[in-house]
Amino acid sequence: MKSLDGKGLAHLTSLQELLITRCDSLEFLPGEALQHLTSLQKLYIYDCPSPQFLPEEALQHLTSLQKLFITACDSIQFLPEEGLPPSLSYLGIYNCSALKKRYEKKTGQDWAKISHIPCIKIDEEVII
Template sequence: MGMMFPTSLIGLSFDRFWKLKCLSSMGFQSLTSLEYLWIKSCPSLTSFPEGGLPSLLLHLSIEGCQKLEKVCKRDKGKEWSKFANIPCVEINGKFIYDPDSHSD
């Protein structure tokens, strides 16, 4: 997208970006205060930034992003390592650290 966000931003939401395929490291590297990230209805999204997500991120929510969901499987998805340190991750309303919501 080629835009820079303010470094003080604590929450960011992507909703209905139908053609968005990946999140760029350039846009996220300066988001040192980001704590909440919501990604909803981005069906073409397949990856997170190469450098990972901001280190202070506390909550990641993914909903309606089928391609991204496939690569975010707990402990085995190719994108797992980029967000495994985030304390609260939910995919389609289910917390991935909850053993009852874990599916293979």
């Protein structure tokens, strides 16, 4: 599977939590797959070694998203260029060396893009 199929998720409009795990061949998260999940509050992306980024169009429709967890996804190099949904109150990044470096508090090149999130945890360190 190279991407998620939006048709399969279209009927899950009241879904509040989604776990995407161990998708070795998942290359990206397309917006059309997630656009119907307007009630989604928690998104977990775990052990998906192939995607290099989370495209903005994949997250822009998640207006209820409060918590985003990215774990053991070393190939993800950056988060959406235009930022994460404004509803996000928690961002957890675990065992993702490229993201950790890029979003380090004050010294990471993209720290400003996430600094507005009330609670950020990178590995075992609570940043805010």
